[in-house]
Amino acid sequence: MHKICTDIVIEAPINEVWDLLTDFHNFETWNPFITKIKGKLELGSKLEVHLHPPGTKGIDMSPVITKVEPFNEFRWIGNLWVKGIFDGEHAFRLEELENGRTRLIQCERFKGILAPLILYVLGEKTRAGFEKMNSSLKNECEKRNKKGFTQCVPSA
Template sequence: MQKICTDIEINAPAEQVWHILTDFENFENWNPFMLIKKGKLETGSQLEVTLHPPGSKPMSFKPTVLKVDPVREFRWIGSIWIKGIFDGEHAFRIEELDNSRTRLVQCERFRGILAPLIMHIMGENIEAGFEEMNLSLKNVSENAAKIHI
């Protein structure tokens, strides 16, 4: 199994970060890495996701939402191509540090026959995409928090 985890501290309340992170309709306005084109934030819902890792071609897939714990976590599982070839379980965790600071943890566990090869080729680009998304979420959340002060 292969795994990528990133985290970032955000100077904004957890509720604000969660709201932006789960407002799929507005992802294209701030998220350079991931677009969620369809789907609801409900356990069992199927999403339509396109990832744009830096330096790589976009990848589209249809993951299924596994868990939604408001203002704490949501996760999905999906496959590129056929299940068992290259599968990933993606998690977003929100940790409230205090009333105005939050940590976002974004992780994905990759499995499947081609996971080691694909991660060798694209792992750094995928991790860079996570980092870009985290930084963009930080900037948007902190700007929104300043407006609400």
């Protein structure tokens, strides 16, 4: 099994980070990596997701949500083409830190026949996409937090 994990500390309370991270409708306004998510944040819900790793045209996927713990974690599992070829379980975890800070941990575990080959070609671009998303989430939340908003939602 192959895994890519990144994390970042955000100077904003966990509830504000969660609010932005789960506001799928507005992903395109701040998120350079996951530029679209359609669907409900509910266990078993099928999503429409557009991933855009840097230097690629992007890819559309239809993962299924496998875990939702408000203010803590959500996960989905998806596959490319057919299950068993290139499967990924994507997780977003939040940890509450002292002084109103939050750690975001974004990981994906890959498996399947083509996982080693695809990760050889796209692994670093995928990691870069995670890091760009993390930084954008941090910037948006911290900008909102400094302005005294009660929720960390992107500007229209």
